[in-house]
Amino acid sequence: MAELMSSEFLLDTEEDTQKDKFLTFSVGNEAYGIEIKYVTEIIGIQPVTEVPELPNYIRGIINLRGKIIPVMDVRLRFKKEFLEYNDRTCVIVVDINDLSVGLIVDSVAEVMSIPETEIVEPPQVSKSSNKFIKGIGKVGNEVKLLLDCNKLLSEDEFNVINDLGQEK
Amino acid sequence: MSESFIDESMIEMYLFEMLQGIEQLETAVLSSEKSSEFSLDAINEIFRIMHTIKGASAMMSFTSIASCAHYIEDLFYFLREQKPLRIECSILSDLVFEGVDFIKVELQKVKNGDEIDGEASSLIKKIEEYLARLKQQNAATDDTDPSFVQQSYVADETKAQNMSACENYSYKATIYFQEGCEMENVRAYAIIHKLKEIADEIYFSPEDIIEDDDTVMIIREHGFQLYCKTEKDYEEMQIFFNQTVFLRELELIQLEDDQPITHSIGDQVPAIENIVTAVEAVKKVATNTVTNQSIISVSVNKLDQLMDLMGEMVISEAMVTQNPDLKGLALDNFQKAARQLHKITSELQDTVMSIRMVPLSTTFHKMHRVVRDMSKKLEKDVELQLIGETTEVDKNIIEHISDPLMHLIRNAIDHGIESATERISLGKKAISTITLEAKNAGSDVVVLVRDDGKGLNKEKILSKARENNLLFKPEDEMSDKEIYSLIFLPGFSTKENISEFSGRGVGMDVVTKNIESVGGSVSVDSVAGVGSTVTLKIPLTLAIIDGMNIKVGHSCYTIPTIAIKESFRPKPDETFTDLDQQDMIMVRGQCYPIIRLHERFCVNTDVKDFCQGILVMVEQDGKIVCLFADQLLGQHEVVVKPLPNYIRDIRKIVGIAGCTLLGDGSISLILDIGGLVGNNIT
Numbered sequence: 001m002a003e004l005m006s007s008e009f010l011l012d013t014e015e016d017t018q019k020d021k022f023l024t025f026s027v028g029n030e031a032y033g034i035e036i037k038y039v040t041e042i043i044g045i046q047p048v049t050e051v052p053e054l055p056n057y058i059r060g061i062i063n064l065r066g067k068i069i070p071v072m073d074v075r076l077r078f079k080k081e082f083l084e085y086n087d088r089t090c091v092i093v094v095d096i097n098d099l100s101v102g103l104i105v106d107s108v109a110e111v112m113s114i115p116e117t118e119i120v121e122p123p124q125v126s127k128s129s130n131k132f133i134k135g136i137g138k139v140g141n142e143v144k145l146l147l148d149c150n151k152l153l154s155e156d157e158f159n160v161i162n163d164l165g166q167e168k
Numbered sequence: 169m170s171e172s173f174i175d176e177s178m179i180e181m182y183l184f185e186m187l188q189g190i191e192q193l194e195t196a197v198l199s200s201e202k203s204s205e206f207s208l209d210a211i212n213e214i215f216r217i218m219h220t221i222k223g224a225s226a227m228m229s230f231t232s233i234a235s236c237a238h239y240i241e242d243l244f245y246f247l248r249e250q251k252p253l254r255i256e257c258s259i260l261s262d263l264v265f266e267g268v269d270f271i272k273v274e275l276q277k278v279k280n281g282d283e284i285d286g287e288a289s290s291l292i293k294k295i296e297e298y299l300a301r302l303k304q305q306n307a308a309t310d311d312t313d314p315s316f317v318q319q320s321y322v323a324d325e326t327k328a329q330n331m332s333a334c335e336n337y338s339y340k341a342t343i344y345f346q347e348g349c350e351m352e353n354v355r356a357y358a359i360i361h362k363l364k365e366i367a368d369e370i371y372f373s374p375e376d377i378i379e380d381d382d383t384v385m386i387i388r389e390h391g392f393q394l395y396c397k398t399e400k401d402y403e404e405m406q407i408f409f410n411q412t413v414f415l416r417e418l419e420l421i422q423l424e425d426d427q428p429i430t431h432s433i434g435d436q437v438p439a440i441e442n443i444v445t446a447v448e449a450v451k452k453v454a455t456n457t458v459t460n461q462s463i464i465s466v467s468v469n470k471l472d473q474l475m476d477l478m479g480e481m482v483i484s485e486a487m488v489t490q491n492p493d494l495k496g497l498a499l500d501n502f503q504k505a506a507r508q509l510h511k512i513t514s515e516l517q518d519t520v521m522s523i524r525m526v527p528l529s530t531t532f533h534k535m536h537r538v539v540r541d542m543s544k545k546l547e548k549d550v551e552l553q554l555i556g557e558t559t560e561v562d563k564n565i566i567e568h569i570s571d572p573l574m575h576l577i578r579n580a581i582d583h584g585i586e587s588a589t590e591r592i593s594l595g596k597k598a599i600s601t602i603t604l605e606a607k608n609a610g611s612d613v614v615v616l617v618r619d620d621g622k623g624l625n626k627e628k629i630l631s632k633a634r635e636n637n638l639l640f641k642p643e644d645e646m647s648d649k650e651i652y653s654l655i656f657l658p659g660f661s662t663k664e665n666i667s668e669f670s671g672r673g674v675g676m677d678v679v680t681k682n683i684e685s686v687g688g689s690v691s692v693d694s695v696a697g698v699g700s701t702v703t704l705k706i707p708l709t710l711a712i713i714d715g716m717n718i719k720v721g722h723s724c725y726t727i728p729t730i731a732i733k734e735s736f737r738p739k740p741d742e743t744f745t746d747l748d749q750q751d752m753i754m755v756r757g758q759c760y761p762i763i764r765l766h767e768r769f770c771v772n773t774d775v776k777d778f779c780q781g782i783l784v785m786v787e788q789d790g791k792i793v794c795l796f797a798d799q800l801l802g803q804h805e806v807v808v809k810p811l812p813n814y815i816r817d818i819r820k821i822v823g824i825a826g827c828t829l830l831g832d833g834s835i836s837l838i839l840d841i842g843g844l845v846g847n848n849i850t
Contacts, residue, residue: 049835050723051811052769053821060811061827063835066480068827070812099814153814 071102192289481806525560584621
C-alpha cells in the first residue's frame with residue numbers, strides 16, 4: 001500500500017512540474033508564452049528546404065536528426081513582416097496531437113510559471129486579431145500572450161479559399 | 169466476459185489465426201470441389217480448422233462466429249466418423265463457403281472494432297437440415313460414452329514453485345452454466361484463462377475441456393469443478409466468479425489453509441512433483457518442436473522499423489564516405505574500407521528488402537474463390553490459370569494489389585467472357601480461361617490478367633467517351649492503346665457498362681488509383697474476338713530508389729532514375745515558345761514540352777536561359793516532358809520518406825512524391841514525374 005502511495009505521489013509531482021509552466025519567447029516587440037508540455041526541444045535555426053505550394057508562413061522542412069519536420073515562421077503566421085534570421089533566431093520544436101512542428105521565433109527567453117490566477121481572458125476587441133491567444137499572463141509588470149497551439153497549427157479556412165482563388 | 173482480458177494484441181493474434189485458417193480452408197474446399205470428392209484428409213483438415221475457429225472465437229466471446237463454426241464442425245465430425253458414401257460435393261462446399269463468408273464479414277467487423285451483430289441462425293438451420301438428411305441416409309449411428317477424467321493443471325511452473333513461499337487461500341468452486349448457452353467447455357476454459365492471472369495453482373475437472381467436446385455434457389450435468397490457490401480473499405473470489413457470463417449457479421468453498429489441495433481432490437490428482445515432471449516433459453517436447461521450426465512470424469511494424477534503420481544507415485554511410493572534410497585528400501586505405509562498407513551495407517539492404525518480400529501466391533490463390541463464385545453466378549465455365557505465382561513483391565504492395573486483381577478478374581468474367589453457347593458458336597473452347605501471370609521486369613513486377621473473351625469494343629468505348637466528354641484529342645488521331653486506356657478514366661464505368669451487364673459498382677478507375685498509390689501503372693491491350701490483357705506494372709519496393717539529384721537555385725530535387733530518358737543542354741535554336749507561352753523543344757524531329765522547375769516550384773535562380781542550364785527528359789506512362797534545371801548533381805540511392813503529416817494535411821502537393829536526406833544531411837524533394845507530366849497536359 002505504501003508503495004502504491006509513493007508511486008501516485010511521484011505521478012503527481014511529475015504532472016506538477018509541467019503545470020502552469022510556460023516557455024516564453026519574443027516575436028517582434030511582444031512576449032509570448034507556450035505551454036511547456038507541448039515543447040520537445042529548442043534548436044538554433046537550420047537550413048530550411050523550401051516546399052512549393054504551401055502557405056507562406058510554412059517555411060519548409062528541416063532535418064532534425066533524421067526526422068523530417070515542417071517549420072513555421074511565427075512572425076509570418078501573425079502577419080508581421082519577415083525578418084532575416086540571425087543567431088538569436090530559434091526553432092521551438094513542439095509536438096501537438098502527434099504532429100511535430102518547428103516554430104521559428106525571434107528569440108527564446110525563459111521557462112516561467114504563471115499560476116492560473118494570474119491568467120486573464122484576452123479582451124474581445126476584434127475577432128480576428130487575437131484568435132491565436134488563449135489567455136494573457138501577468139508576470140510582474142509585464143504581459144505574456146499565451147498561445148493556443150491547436151489554433152496555431154490549424155489552417156484557417158479563409159486563407160485556403162483565398163489561395164485557391166489566386167491559383168485559378 | 170469482461171472486456172479487460174481481451175486486448176488489442178489478442179485481437180490481432182486472433183484475426184491473424186482466423187485469416188490463416190480461412191485461407192487454408194478455402195484451398196481445401198476448392199481442391200475438393202475440383203476433384204468432386206472430399207478426401208479423408210480434406211475432411212480432417214476442415215474439421216480441425218473449424219474447431220480452431222470455434223475455440224478461438226468462443227475464447228474471444230464472439231458467439232455468432234463460434235456457433236457458426238460449431239455447426240460446420242458438427243457436420244464434418246459426422247462426415248469424418250460415418251464416412252457417408254454419397255456426398256453432394258457442390259452443396260457441401262456451398263454450405264462451407266457460406267459459413268466462411270459469414271465468418272469473414274464478422275471478422276471484418278472485429279477488425280474495424282464494430283459490434284459483432286451478424287445473425288447466423290438461418291445458416292445454422294441450413295447446415296442442420298443438411299446434416300439431418302445425411303444422417304437419414306446413414307441410419308446407423310454410434311455414440312461413444314463420454315469419459316469423466318480429472319485433470320491437473322499448473323498455470324506457471326515458476327509460480328508453482330514460489331507457491332509455498334507466500335500465503336495462499338485455497339478454494340473449491342463449482343460452476344453451473346445457464347441452459348442453452350452452448351459451448352460450456354470453452355466458457356470454462358475462459359474462466360481458467362482468467363483465473364491464471366490471479367491464481368497460482370489450478371486444478372479442474374473435467375479435463376481436456378478444449379480438446380474433447382464431450383466434456384460439454386459433463387459440465388452441463390455436473391457443473392464445472394475447479395480448485396485453486398490464490399492470495400485473494402473469499403469475497404474477491406466471489407466477485408471474480410460472478411463476472412462469468414451465463415453463470416447460473418456458483419458454489420464457492422474456502423478450504424483450510426494448510427490442507428493441501430491435492431488432498432481434497434483425492435487420489436485422482438497426481439502429486440505436485442509429478443506435475444512438475446510432466447511439465448518438464450512437455451517442455452522437452454516444446455523445445456524439440458522449436459528446433460524444428462524454421463519460420464517465425466514477425467510483426468510488420470518491426471520490419472518497418474528495421475527498414476527505417478536501414479535507410480538511416482544508407483544515409484549515414486553516404487555522410488561518411490562523401491564527407492566534405494575528405495575532399496582533395498588521397499586516402500587509399502580509407503577508400504578501400506569505404507568500399508567494403510558500401511558492399512556490406514548494400515548486401516544488408518538487399519537482405520532486409522528480401523525479408524519483406526512475400527510471394528504473390530496467397531493473393532493469387534484467393535482469386536480461385538472469386539472465379540468460382542462468379543462463374544457459378546453467371547453460369548460461365550471459367551478456369552483460372554496461374555503463372556509465376558512465386559514472384560515476390562514487398563509486403564506493403566501486396567496489400568494494395570489484392571483488390572485491383574479481384575476487380576479485374578470480376579470485370580473479365582463479367583464483361584469479357586462470352587456465354588458458353590456463344591463461345592461454341594464462335595468456334596472457341598466452351599471452357600474459357602483467365603490467366604494470371606506475374607513476372608519480374610527490372611525493378612518492376614509485371615502482373616498480367618489475360619482472358620480469352622471477346623475483347624474490348626473500340627466503337628462502344630469511343631461512343632461512351634463522347635457521351636461523357638472524356639476525349640482529350642480527336643478520335644481519328646487516337647491509337648488503339650489510347651482508346652482502350654479510356655476505360656481507366658474516372659467517370660467512365662460508373663454509370664453504364666460497356667457490355668450492358670450491370671457492373672459491381674466498381675470502376676476501373678479504382679484499379680488505377682490503387683495501383684498508382686503504390687507507384688505502379690496500369691495499361692490494357694485487346695484483340696477483338698481473341699481476348700484482352702490488363703497489365704499492372706508495380707515497383708518491387710517503395711522504400712529505396714535510385715535517384716538523380718538536380719539543383720534549382722538553392723533547392724535540390726531528386727528524379728527517379730527509372731523515369732529519366734536522357735539529359736542534355738539544348739542549342740539556342742532548338743527551343744521555341746508556342747502561343748500559350750509553353751516552352752517547347754525539338755529533339756530529333758520530335759517536339760516535347762518543357763517544364764521550368766524554377767517557375768513550377770517558385771524558386772529563385774539565376775539560370776533562366778535554357779542554354780545555361782540542363783534539360784532532363786523524363787517519361788511516365790508513355791508521356792514525355794523535359795524538366796529544366798540549373799545543373800545535375802549526381803546519381804545516388806535515396807531513401808524515400810513521406811512529407812511530414814502536417815504538410816500533407818494542409819495540401820496535397822502535385823509533383824512532389826516525398827523527400828529524402830542527402831549525404832550532407834540536407835533535404836531533397838523527390839519529384840513525382842507522373843504528377844508533373846499529367847499536370848502539364850491538362
